[in-house]
Amino acid sequence: MDIYQHFRKEEKPFIDQVLSFxxxxxxxxxxxxxxxxxxxxxMIMKAIMGNDPDLIYGLEGGAEASERKRAILAPDYEIIEKEDFQLTLLEASYPQKFVTLEHRDVLGAFMSLGIRREKMGDLVVQDGTIQITTASEISDYIKMNLTGIKRSNVQFDEKPLSARIESNETWSTKQTTVSSLRLDVMVKEIYGMSRNKASMFIEAGQVKVNFRTVEDASFSLEEGDLISLRGKGRSRLDEVLGETKKEKYKVMTSKLN
Structure with a gap:
């Protein structure tokens, strides 16, 4: 069976990496x-690993609801423990009376240090507190070098993973019918705009799918895809429920409030 036929062409390098692992x-x-x-x-890793009788794998991001997670692949006789994922929770505070920090401000500060996104897990910025789950191998570097964000001085300290703050973000779900699973059609439906305007946003590089900029309005979405539109927030195609008699798709979507 050709594993590649089940996924997108641009996902081939990641598939090759998992197969190599x-x-x-x-x-x-x-x-x-x-x-x-x-x-x-x-999702791709789970599909590739399947029910391999000789190997086991685990995913961990610090909490059950974590969006970003590290994976471990191991021989089937091993036991994977939570500490094996080498996660470190870092926390800093800032004076929210004097400075407003958003998720993108903090993430940008991390990226400006040359830290790859792949080394960082979930990030929470709320109520004057910043928390980020990182790969343990970069935690000391962050503590030493990230001392300011915008106009605020910050100092990151390690906290136990059990001290992780649950994000107060909420998602609203909606079931609807769409003519296709094209990106422009889904952006139009989820964000409440014309299809032409949706296409303009996409072609201007303001739309990401699974954290990667997509400038092709005809890009076809699949279940589980995360969408972000600059200035309009994040959304997700949760489920394709089937087709109507008029060959339209019934879908379940979520949007971050």
């Missing part, structure tokens, strides 16, 4: 710890 673990009997994977990458 699986082969290495099977041949060398040594576990493999990945960087943080987004939800789409987690």
């Amino acid at each position: 699986r082969e290495d673990v099977a041949l060398k009997y040594q576990r493999k710890l990945t960087d943080f994977l987004d939800p789409r990458e987690q």
Whole structure:
């Protein structure tokens, strides 16, 4: 069976990476710890690993509801513990009376240090507190080098994973009918705009799917895809429920309030 036919062409490099990890673990009997994977990458890994009788795998991001998670592939006789994922929770506070920080401000500060997104898990910015789950190997670097965000001085300290703040973000879900699963059609439906305007946003590079900019309005979405429109927030195609007699798609979508 050709595994590639079930996924997008641009996902081939990640598929190859997972296949390489699986082969290495099977041949060398040594576990493999990945960087943080987004939800789409987690889904691909689960599909590739399937029910391999000789290997096991686990996913962990610090909490059950974590969006971004690291994965471990290991021989089937091993036991994977939570501490094996090498996660560190960092926390800092800022004076919210004097400065307003948003998710993108904090993420931008991390990226400006040359830290790859793949080394960072979930990020929460609320009520004067910043929390981020990181790969343990970069936590000391962050503590030493990230000392200011916008006009605010910050100092990150390690906290136990059990101290993780649950985000107060809420998602609203909606069932609707669409003519196709094209990106422009779904952006139009989810964000309440004309299809032409949706296409303009996409072609201007203001729309991301699974954290990657997509400038093709005809890009076809699949279940689980995360969408973000600059200035309009995030959304998700949760489920394709089937087709109507008029060959339209019944879908369940969610949008971050």
